[in-house]
Amino acid sequence: MSQSPIGIFDSGVGGISIWKEINQLLPNESTIYLADSKNAPYGTKSTDEILALCIENTELLLAKGSKLIVVACNTATTNAIQVLRENYPVKFIGIEPAIKPAALNTKTKKVGILATEGTLSSQLFQNTSKLYASGITVIEQIGEGLVTLIEAGRTNSKETRKLLAEYVEPMIKANIDALVLGCTHYPFLIPTLKTLLPSTVQIIDSGFAVAKQTKSILETEGLGDFDSSAGSHQFFTNADVEVLSSFVPQANTEISFLDF
Numbered sequence: 001m002s003q004s005p006i007g008i009f010d011s012g013v014g015g016i017s018i019w020k021e022i023n024q025l026l027p028n029e030s031t032i033y034l035a036d037s038k039n040a041p042y043g044t045k046s047t048d049e050i051l052a053l054c055i056e057n058t059e060l061l062l063a064k065g066s067k068l069i070v071v072a073c074n075t076a077t078t079n080a081i082q083v084l085r086e087n088y089p090v091k092f093i094g095i096e097p098a099i100k101p102a103a104l105n106t107k108t109k110k111v112g113i114l115a116t117e118g119t120l121s122s123q124l125f126q127n128t129s130k131l132y133a134s135g136i137t138v139i140e141q142i143g144e145g146l147v148t149l150i151e152a153g154r155t156n157s158k159e160t161r162k163l164l165a166e167y168v169e170p171m172i173k174a175n176i177d178a179l180v181l182g183c184t185h186y187p188f189l190i191p192t193l194k195t196l197l198p199s200t201v202q203i204i205d206s207g208f209a210v211a212k213q214t215k216s217i218l219e220t221e222g223l224g225d226f227d228s229s230a231g232s233h234q235f236f237t238n239a240d241v242e243v244l245s246s247f248v249p250q251a252n253t254e255i256s257f258l259d260f
Helices: 016-025 047-063 074-087 099-105 123-132 146-151 158-173 186-196 207-221 241-247
Strands: 006-010 031-035 068-071 091-093 110-115 137-142 178-182 202-204 233-237 253-257
Touching: 006 016, 006 047, 016 031, 016 207, 031 047, 047 068, 047 074, 068 074, 068 207, 074 091, 074 123, 091 207, 099 110, 099 123, 099 178, 099 202, 110 158, 137 158, 146 158, 146 186, 158 186, 178 186, 186 202, 233 241, 241 253
Parallel strands: 006 031, 006 068, 031 233, 068 091, 110 137, 110 178, 178 202, 233 253
Antiparallel strands: none
């Protein structure tokens, strides 16, 4: 099993931000990535719809021999990962907004979170906020429209910048000193966000923490691939291959359309 790939899925290209962190930390590991762009965004769907999509993605990754599955989507994690863990024999690694480090390190006691509706309304997110953000003012903002723009390859468009400016303005006025990115698509917006936010605002995402957890689970379970050569990577999308290709490094990668 050690030479089997790590399976990763997301509601599109957003999870590539997680894949990059995993690949950087674990360059020997091979991966299979599913970009469910046809059904993006997950954040506007019902819990039942999200769960059905996550089950389909999981079973496809298992059929392709994945030894571990990273749910590289905040909305999927907060709405479905518990059910996945209860029903499948592999280890699952999820991702949720990094409220804890933001709350522990804020000096103004005010942090912002930009996320999807599906993440912000989930019970898991609410529980995490109550646990770690007591006494902290958390300014929540649904990033409506951002995932759709990123999936269309318009990360650096004027429309994207306009939306971001609108979303972060109340946070700036409230004197936040940390902005938590609660969607794996949003790290691709960091260059634009840095031009909109004061330099005193720290932008926090969960990518590196997920990569470290992946490494830890592989070591604990004896599933790590310690081959000296670089891993190989398969990327599948059920939408535009060209858009996915624009987010993926070309070395040791195979990018294909798959109707799932």
